[in-house]
Amino acid sequence: MDILIEEIAIYGITFLVCSAIVVYYYRREKRKSKEVAEKVLVAKEEGRFEPVSLHPHIDLTKCIGSGACITSCPEKDILGIVDGVATVINASSCIGHGACFHSCPVEAISLRIGTETRGVELPHIKPNYETNISGIYIAGELGGMGLIKNSTEQGKQAVESIVKSGKFGSEDVDTLDVVIIGAGPAGIAAALNSKKHGMSFEILEQDSLGGTVFTFPRAKVVMTQPMDLPFLGKVKLYNTSKDELLSVWTKVLEENKIIVSENSKVERITPLESGCFKVGVSGANEREVLARNVIIAIGRRGSPRKLGVPGEGLQKVAYRLLEPENITGKKIIIVGGGDSAVESAILLMEDNDVILSYRKDKFARIKAKNRTDIIKAIENEKLRMIYNSNVKEIKTKEITLSINDAEGTLKQESFPNDLIYIFAGGELPTKFLQNAGVSVEKKFGKIVKKY
Ligand SMILES: Cc1cc2nc3c(=O)[nH]c(=O)nc-3n(C[C@H](O)[C@H](O)[C@H](O)COP(=O)(O)OP(=O)(O)OC[C@H]3O[C@@H](n4cnc5c(N)ncnc54)[C@H](O)[C@@H]3O)c2cc1C
Numbered sequence: 407m408d409i410l411i412e413e414i415a416i417y418g419i420t421f422l423v424c425s426a427i428v429v430y431y432y433r434r435e436k437r438k439s440k441e442v443a444e445k446v447l448v449a450k451e452e453g454r455f456e457p458v459s460l461h462p463h464i465d466l467t468k469c470i471g472s473g474a475c476i477t478s479c480p481e482k483d484i485l486g487i488v489d490g491v492a493t494v495i496n497a498s499s500c501i502g503h504g505a506c507f508h509s510c511p512v513e514a515i516s517l518r519i520g521t522e523t524r525g526v527e528l529p530h531i532k533p534n535y536e537t538n539i540s541g542i543y544i545a546g547e548l549g550g551m552g553l554i555k556n557s558t559e560q561g562k563q564a565v566e567s568i569v570k571s572g573k574f575g576s577e578d579v580d581t582l583d584v585v586i587i588g589a590g591p592a593g594i595a596a597a598l599n600s601k602k603h604g605m606s607f608e609i610l611e612q613d614s615l616g617g618t619v620f621t622f623p624r625a626k627v628v629m630t631q632p633m634d635l636p637f638l639g640k641v642k643l644y645n646t647s648k649d650e651l652l653s654v655w656t657k658v659l660e661e662n663k664i665i666v667s668e669n670s671k672v673e674r675i676t677p678l679e680s681g682c683f684k685v686g687v688s689g690a691n692e693r694e695v696l697a698r699n700v701i702i703a704i705g706r707r708g709s710p711r712k713l714g715v716p717g718e719g720l721q722k723v724a725y726r727l728l729e730p731e732n733i734t735g736k737k738i739i740i741v742g743g744g745d746s747a748v749e750s751a752i753l754l755m756e757d758n759d760v761i762l763s764y765r766k767d768k769f770a771r772i773k774a775k776n777r778t779d780i781i782k783a784i785e786n787e788k789l790r791m792i793y794n795s796n797v798k799e800i801k802t803k804e805i806t807l808s809i810n811d812a813e814g815t816l817k818q819e820s821f822p823n824d825l826i827y828i829f830a831g832g833e834l835p836t837k838f839l840q841n842a843g844v845s846v847e848k849k850f851g852k853i854v855k856k857y
Contacts, residue, residue, distance in 0.1 A: 442486030460502030525848035546592025561595030590617020717800030742829030
């Protein structure tokens with residue numbers, strides 16, 4: 407009898423403990439699910455739910471809610487679980503790693519460009535990376551598929567296609583075999599492969615070597631597979647840093663005597679009757695270059711939009727913020743009202759004298775956290791906010807703003823100034839491509855990777 411009671415007690419306690427564990431996990435999952443659903447709502451309100459480029463699409467009939475996609479994604483809050491299945495949260499911040507795609511145990515994820523309602527413009531490219539214009543090739547993220555490894559591969563392959571076409575090696579020394587536009591992963595690989603094949607070439611970069619990688623807000627870089635570089639072979643850097651990656655590129659370019667023409671923005675590519683191209687370069691090295699082939703490796707982020715005001719060419723004007731920790735004791739004006747401008751102002755305000763100049767009378771689409779932080783900073787006078795203002799003129803030691811004051815009167819005021827950061831959006835590459843005759847199509851949910 408005693409044994410029976412003891413057994414019942416053991417079973418009872420076990421049952422209670424198991425039930426408590428089940429209830430605990432159920433409640434925890436329910437709470438997490440609610441949190442994710444709220445994040446989705448915020449992302450929708452702030453316009454970050456809709457993807458802008460490559461992004462995961464989840465097949466809800468297959469998803470088992472394992473969460474492997476969330477764990478594998480190196481970015482934060484791109485994906486989450488609601489009611490046992492995965493959902494995108496901030497799809498517009500997805501950088502197309504595809505780590506979620508590889509990690510899904512039930513193959514429920516495909517990688518797509520555009521959605522049913524929001525199209526994304528992509529250039530028309532043949533399997534050999536040539537566009538509809540014979541002799542113009544596109545490599546890297548501009549073609550739709552991002553990541554360092556993929557872009558590197560495509561840069562190399564585009565050159566292989568030129569080799570197969572036989573359109574190189576003429577005696578006309580005034581016309582290069584290839585002009586490569588952009589010195590990101592795709593452009594670097596194309597330059598190295600051009601050198602390997604003995605072609606005459608030039609690589610033109612509007613900014614400096616490294617492409618988008620250089621502008622990463624974090625130092626960490628993830629590569630799920632090795633990157634195969636001409637002269638070096640497979641470079642196995644899985645979890646690496648920007649600096650390490652850049653030093654690999656710098657070293658291999660130097661060893662092969664390849665000089666990247668930095669600060670050289672390509673404004674236009676004009677096809678000539680001869681079948682060659684005239685490439686117009688602006689910036690410090692304004693000129694025209696003739697080429698038999700052009701590889702466009704300019705990524706998808708475009709060129710920073712300029713203000714077009716006197717003095718914008720001065721050295722102190724920049725369109726991105728690098729190493730804010732090294733900037734101290736300066737009088738800085740930041741122009742813009744988006745996330746980049748606000749984040750830069752917050753990063754610089756502790757150690758510098760910062761003015762944030764925005765042409766509108768309030769912040770529009772910025773992340774909730776940025777809005778809270780900047781409002782707090784303005785209230786605490788950590789920086790000076792000047793709404794309704796536009797840059798009029800930039801001089802070596804000062805800047806003039808035209809300001810529409812509260813009464814609607816337009817006045818001009820000058821401020822002492824050492825540095826200016828302009829975040830006025832970007833000019834997307836579509837027009838640039840169309841001007842060269844390259845056809846661009848809008849893709850609505852095009853699947854670029856599936857099992
Ligand atoms: C925040 C963030 C994090 C990322 N993290 C990773 C990661 O960890 N691992 C990974 O594999 N990928 C990562 N990526 C993706 C990766 O950076 C890109 O897929 C890759 O850099 C694309 O290479 P690309 O050569 O095609 O273009 P880009 O790297 O974009 O390079 C294009 C270059 O062309 C130049 N250019 C543009 N227009 C002109 C012009 N008119 N004239 C001259 N030059 C021009 C640009 O200045 C730029 O230097 C990340 C992306 C972002 C935004």
